[in-house]
Amino acid sequence: MNRKIQQFVFANKKVVLPVTVLILLGLPFVVTNSYFLHICIMVCIYICLALSLNLVTGYAGQLVLGHAAFYGIGAYTGALLMLNMHINFLAALVISAFITGLFGFLLGMPALRLRGDYLAIVTLGFGEIVRLVFVNWKTLTRGPAGLPGIPSPQVFGFTISGRTEFYYLALILTIFTVFFMIKLINSGVGMAMQTVKNDEIAAEAIGIKPRKYKIMAFVISAAFAGMIGCFFASYISYISPTAFVYNTSMTILTMVVLGGLSSIMGSILGATLLIIVPEILRFLNDYRMLIFGALTVFMMIFKPEGFWGTGKRRRNIYKINSEVPSRESNS
Amino acid sequence: MFLQQMINGITVGGSYALIALGYTMVYGILKIVNFAHGDVFMMGSFFGLFCMQVWEMPYYMAFPMAAVATAIMGIVMERIAYRPIRTADSLTVMISALGVSTFLENLAMLLWGTGTHAFSNFSGITISTYKFDNIVLSNIQIGFIVLSLLLMIILYFIVNKTKIGVAMRATSHNIKTAKLMGINTDRIIAFTFGIGSALACVAGLLVGIYYDAVYPLIGYSYGLKAFAAAVLGGIGSIPGAMLGGFVMGIVETLGASYISNGYRDAFAFAILIIVLIFRPAGILGKKEIDKV
Numbered sequence: 001m002n003r004k005i006q007q008f009v010f011a012n013k014k015v016v017l018p019v020t021v022l023i024l025l026g027l028p029f030v031v032t033n034s035y036f037l038h039i040c041i042m043v044c045i046y047i048c049l050a051l052s053l054n055l056v057t058g059y060a061g062q063l064v065l066g067h068a069a070f071y072g073i074g075a076y077t078g079a080l081l082m083l084n085m086h087i088n089f090l091a092a093l094v095i096s097a098f099i100t101g102l103f104g105f106l107l108g109m110p111a112l113r114l115r116g117d118y119l120a121i122v123t124l125g126f127g128e129i130v131r132l133v134f135v136n137w138k139t140l141t142r143g144p145a146g147l148p149g150i151p152s153p154q155v156f157g158f159t160i161s162g163r164t165e166f167y168y169l170a171l172i173l174t175i176f177t178v179f180f181m182i183k184l185i186n187s188g189v190g191m192a193m194q195t196v197k198n199d200e201i202a203a204e205a206i207g208i209k210p211r212k213y214k215i216m217a218f219v220i221s222a223a224f225a226g227m228i229g230c231f232f233a234s235y236i237s238y239i240s241p242t243a244f245v246y247n248t249s250m251t252i253l254t255m256v257v258l259g260g261l262s263s264i265m266g267s268i269l270g271a272t273l274l275i276i277v278p279e280i281l282r283f284l285n286d287y288r289m290l291i292f293g294a295l296t297v298f299m300m301i302f303k304p305e306g307f308w309g310t311g312k313r314r315r316n317i318y319k320i321n322s323e324v325p326s327r328e329s330n331s
Numbered sequence: 332m333f334l335q336q337m338i339n340g341i342t343v344g345g346s347y348a349l350i351a352l353g354y355t356m357v358y359g360i361l362k363i364v365n366f367a368h369g370d371v372f373m374m375g376s377f378f379g380l381f382c383m384q385v386w387e388m389p390y391y392m393a394f395p396m397a398a399v400a401t402a403i404m405g406i407v408m409e410r411i412a413y414r415p416i417r418t419a420d421s422l423t424v425m426i427s428a429l430g431v432s433t434f435l436e437n438l439a440m441l442l443w444g445t446g447t448h449a450f451s452n453f454s455g456i457t458i459s460t461y462k463f464d465n466i467v468l469s470n471i472q473i474g475f476i477v478l479s480l481l482l483m484i485i486l487y488f489i490v491n492k493t494k495i496g497v498a499m500r501a502t503s504h505n506i507k508t509a510k511l512m513g514i515n516t517d518r519i520i521a522f523t524f525g526i527g528s529a530l531a532c533v534a535g536l537l538v539g540i541y542y543d544a545v546y547p548l549i550g551y552s553y554g555l556k557a558f559a560a561a562v563l564g565g566i567g568s569i570p571g572a573m574l575g576g577f578v579m580g581i582v583e584t585l586g587a588s589y590i591s592n593g594y595r596d597a598f599a600f601a602i603l604i605i606v607l608i609f610r611p612a613g614i615l616g617k618k619e620i621d622k623v
Contacts, residue, residue, distance in 0.1 A: 057422075063422070110604065110607065110608055113607075113608065113611050114607060114611050115611075117358070117364055117562070117566060118562060118566075118607055118611060118612065118613070120364070121558060121559055121562045121603065121607075122603070122604050122607055124555065124558075124559075124600075125559060125600030125601075125603050125604055126600075126604070128555065128596055128597065128600050129597045129600050129601065132593070132594055132596060132597045133597075135593065136591070136593040136594060246551065246555065250366075250429050253422075253425075253426070253429075254426050254429060257422050257423060257425075257426045258426065261420070261422065286437075286440075286441055287437075287441070289433055289436075289437040290433075290434055290437040290438055290441065292433060293430045293431065293432070293433030293434030293435075293436075293437060294430065294434050295430070296426065296427070296429065296430030296433065297411070297412045297427050297430035297431060297434070299430075300416060300419075300423050300424075300426050300427040300430065301412075301415045301416055301427070304416050304419035304420065304423045305419075305420075305423075
């Protein structure tokens with residue numbers, strides 16, 4: 001059934017795309033419930049996070065378990081810039097993306113020497129160290145008390161304050177991220193990243209420098225996480241280290257894998273579901289996260305390759321009605 | 332001061348080593364990181380507390396009871412959450428493990444509440460301290476170190492000298508070949524999960540009694556640091572996990588006492604990152620060579 005939906009979407013791209021955009025644009029007119037809009041904004045934020053993680057983990061094949069650190073660095077940079085230096089939101093957005101990108105470069109360096117699970121634990125350690133710095137550097141971050149009163153964004157002299165306005169801003173950032181990622185993945189750089197992921201030695205043999213593309217994936221991924229972190233800080237107007245813990249990193253990774261590795265649609269779907277499902281499960285009260293944990297396990301058993309992911313080429317270049325190859329035949 | 336901190340570090344390191352053994356044994360055989368292991372540790376601690384509190388067992392009875400219960404839980408966990416996807420991508424298994432972790436944490440919260448539970452009222456152990464020059468040792472600390480070393484020696488004996496240990500090593504070398512040689516690999520994997528969980532349970536009880544506290548989210552920081560210890564020693568290597576655990580405990584305690592207590596966990600991860608930059612496969616790990 002899943003495959004039929006995929007084929008339908010790709011066949012009717014010209015219809016599906018504008019309809020989706022219209023639905024997304026019209027959403028605040030239909031639902032005026034502010035709680036619902038908050039969920040929509042969180043979905044947008046997590047779509048960006050999942051997409052940025054998907055770039056480095058799904059497409060470049062580097063397992064990162066500390067993505068929340070980048071999110072946090074972006075949020076803190078943006079918040080401090082806006083609070084202490086009264087910098088405009090758009091400038092803060094760019095600067096925090098840039099600074100987080102630098103941290104991505106820093107973390108990308110050990111990635112050149114490490115692989116697989118060793119890299120994973122280094123990124124996990126990086127995430128923990130960043131969190132501890134947030135907690136302990138009290139003169140700058142105010143420690144566990146967090147930073148309150150982050151100003152609302154001002155875009156071209158227009159102050160964004162209501163949920164609806166925030167929703168449109170989040171939507172613009174998300175659409176920008178989605179299109180950037182699609183363009184990047186299908187560009188030469190994206191192809192080179194995927195080559196490095198599939199076979200480093202073969203990539204080197206045909207003149208692709210694995211170092212360069214791994215670092216590039218780290219930097220771009222971090223920059224996008226930082227950008228959305230800055231938006232988050234401005235939206236929620238109060239940040240504390242508890243938002244950027246190991247659990248957040250793991251949630252983002254779960255979105256990517258549950259949606260399907262190396263798939264833009266997969267990340268979008270994964271992020272949407274993982275934000276909405278716990279909200280739907282609220283009627284279960286205390287049993288909510290218990291059921292959610294069990295659901296995650298059953299989902300992985302039921303669809304090990306994720307909702308939308310085949311992990312393989314989706315585009316049917318030769319217009320042959322071929323079956324999507326399974327994992328077994330390719331390994 | 333220095334010697335005192337070394338001994339405190341070794342005590343903490345013993346618990347990291349015991350948990351790290353569970354990570355490393357599972358990784359050695361299945362090449363997956365069992366992210367739910369920290370929560371198995373937590374559940375083990377709670378099982379022990381339950382035995383002492385509700386069934387009023389003395390501590391020497393509660394330890395084996397809880398270890399057996401945790402081992403069974405580990406085996407059930409493997410059967411339900413890992414075995415059906417054993418051939419899938421390792422990331423898939425990791426997400427499944429995260430699901431198990433969420434499940435166990437919330438189960439513990441439902442069963443025992445979110446608060447901190449003390450052991451001291453139920454364990455029946457009276458703390459006595461001994462003084463040598465300026466070093467203070469408590470009987471709990473001595474018991475901690477002795478028991479963790481004893482369990483490591485027993486594990487070393489099982490892995491190297493018994494038939495099931497040979498089967499375990501064969502399975503971790505090459506699971507397909509081991510199967511062809513007539514080893515029931517499913518049973519070996521279940522056995523590995525059982526042993527790892529039992530060790531984590533003992534670590535949980537020791538930590539619970541030493542710090543006199545257990546709470547549902549305790550597995551998070553212990554699990555992460557023990558995983559880091561396993562990688563530090565070279566994941567997949569049993570002596571590596573023991574060494575990594577002790578190194579991590581000592582570095583963390585020394586860093587916390589001499590530099591800054593707030594960055595206690597950061598020292599643990601910083602030493603890991605530094606070691607991995609110079610030895611990418613850990614202290615005792617074997618370097619994998621790319622074959623074309």
